[in-house]
Amino acid sequence: MxxxxxxxxxxxxxxxxxxxxxxxxxxxxxxxxxxxxxxxxxxxxxxxxxxxxxxxxxxxxxxxxxxxxxxxxxxxxxxxxxxxxxxxxxxxxxxxxxxxxxxxxxxxxxxxxxxxxxxxxxxxxxxxxxxxxxxxxxxxxxxxxARTDPYYKRNRPNVCSFFAKGECNRGSDCPYRHEKPVEGDLAHQNIQDRYYGRNDPVARKIMSSNAQAQGLKAPEDTSVMSLFLTALSPEATEDTIRTGVIQSLPTLDSTSLRSVVHVAKSRCAFVNFKTREAAEHAAGAWSNGLDLNDTQVTVKWGKSKAAPVKA
Structure with a gap:
């Protein structure tokens, strides 16, 4: 039985x-x-x-x-x-x-x-x-x-903690790496954050580097929190642009969007965010363009406001 x-x-x-x-x-x-x-x-x-x-x-x-x-x-x-x-x-x-x-x-x-x-x-x-x-x-x-070839460097042994403290006496017999540990966000990753795709420092680094390569380097002026969309579809409206923007950023809270200013005559729009972090996230997501109304539009950073001229 x-x-x-x-x-x-x-x-x-x-x-x-x-x-x-x-x-x-x-x-x-x-x-x-x-x-x-x-x-x-x-x-x-x-x-x-x-x-x-x-x-x-x-x-x-x-x-x-x-x-x-x-x-x-x-x-x-x-x-x-x-x-x-x-x-x-x-x-x-x-x-x-x-x-x-x-x-x-x-x-x-x-x-x-x-x-x-x-x-x-x-x-x-x-x-x-x-x-x-x-x-x-x-x-x-x-x-x-995409990384199509295997990257076996990820399989290297961990850093020897005794070597980092200057106390390892095993020399070449030590199965761990004799290197100084590198501190930073990349050294502290959480399994659930990596799995669910939230607050992942590796992902932020990849998206930021790609945005810079595509000409979307974040301006030094941190007060700039808007992105400029050009070559919009003639049928585009403020509502369709807002809907498309929110749908294209599922990992971003919709309340992070401050406003959308659509200039129909010029077929362009300004997408204004409430925080610089949200704007940088959107720039990384749209670094290769954005699909709105079945049209791929071009994305650029907005320009900083000119400093007032002192009398």
């Missing part, structure tokens, strides 16, 4: 092989993996799942899966590095470029219930992103930023 199923394990995830990107898997196609059923709780939905651990190559650190397969499929990310499987980019960059709004609960409440529901919906599907209508300008941006 088969053993009775443990009711406490209902909804827990079992899998035979992880969902990984080529970088995390390593250069050697023949690797050994350890497998532990219900080895840890998922970093996002908190459900126990099957944990895999392996060494991706000589001189690399051991890697492990940190989220369950259901959460990885929902966001189409690697179970280890949490980068998008198609573009190799942070989810915040991808979701901003494609104007994808995440409906997943980010709090502890209902996360496990949501994951179980998504698991039933994803039967036979590789990803939960769907094939909805996305911006052509956003896709072009992702094509330019």
């Amino acid at each position: 088969p053993p009775k199923a443990d009711i406490n394990k209902a909804g827990w995830e079992q899998s035979e092989f992880p969902i990984l990107c080529e970088t995390c898997l390593g250069a050697n196609p023949y690797i050994r993996m350890s497998k532990q059923e219900y080895g840890r709780s998922c970093g996002t939905c908190a459900r126990p799942f099957t944990v895999f651990r392996w060494n991706p190559g000589d001189g690399a650190r051991f890697k492990t899966t940190v989220v369950c397969q259901t959460c990885a499929k929902v966001k189409n990310v690697c179970q280890t590095c949490l980068l998008d499987l198609e573009y190799g980019l942070p989810t915040q960059v991808r979701d901003t470029a494609l104007a994808i709004q995440s409906d997943a609960p980010s709090s502890d409440i209902n996360r496990e219930y949501y994951a179980q529901n998504m698991e039933s919906k994803l039967q036979g599907d590789k990803s939960g992103l769907g094939s909805g209508r996305t911006q052509a300008a956003g896709k072009e941006m992702l094509k330019q930023l």
Whole structure:
């Protein structure tokens, strides 16, 4: 008689092989993996799942899966590095470029219930992103930023904490890197922030660099909080521009938009934000243009107000 199923394990995830990107898997196609059923709780939905651990190559650190397969499929990310499987980019960059709004609960409440529901919906599907209508300008941006080749430098060992304190005496036998740790925002990343695409310092750096490369470098005058849209469609109105702007920035609160000034005669508009941070976020999202009314418009920073002339 088969053993009775443990009711406490209902909804827990079992899998035979992880969902990984080529970088995390390593250069050697023949690797050994350890497998532990219900080895840890998922970093996002908190459900126990099957944990895999392996060494991706000589001189690399051991890697492990940190989220369950259901959460990885929902966001189409690697179970280890949490980068998008198609573009190799942070989810915040991808979701901003494609104007994808995440409906997943980010709090502890209902996360496990949501994951179980998504698991039933994803039967036979590789990803939960769907094939909805996305911006052509956003896709072009992702094509330019996509990392198509493996970046094995990410698999290097961690920095030796004893070396940083000047106390490591193992020399060349030490399995960790003998380098001084680099401080900054990039050194402190949160798993849930990376997964849900919010406050990700790596994503901010990528989008800022791309905006500068496309001629959208933020002006030094921090009082400038407006973007200038040109080559608008003749059918464009203030309402359609406002709606298109809000829909193209799903990760930004709609209250961050101060006003939209449409000049129909010149087919241009000023989009004014309440904060400089919101304006810089929009500039990064629209660095390759913005689709409004089936027309790709050009985006530029507004000009600072001239300083008053003293008598």
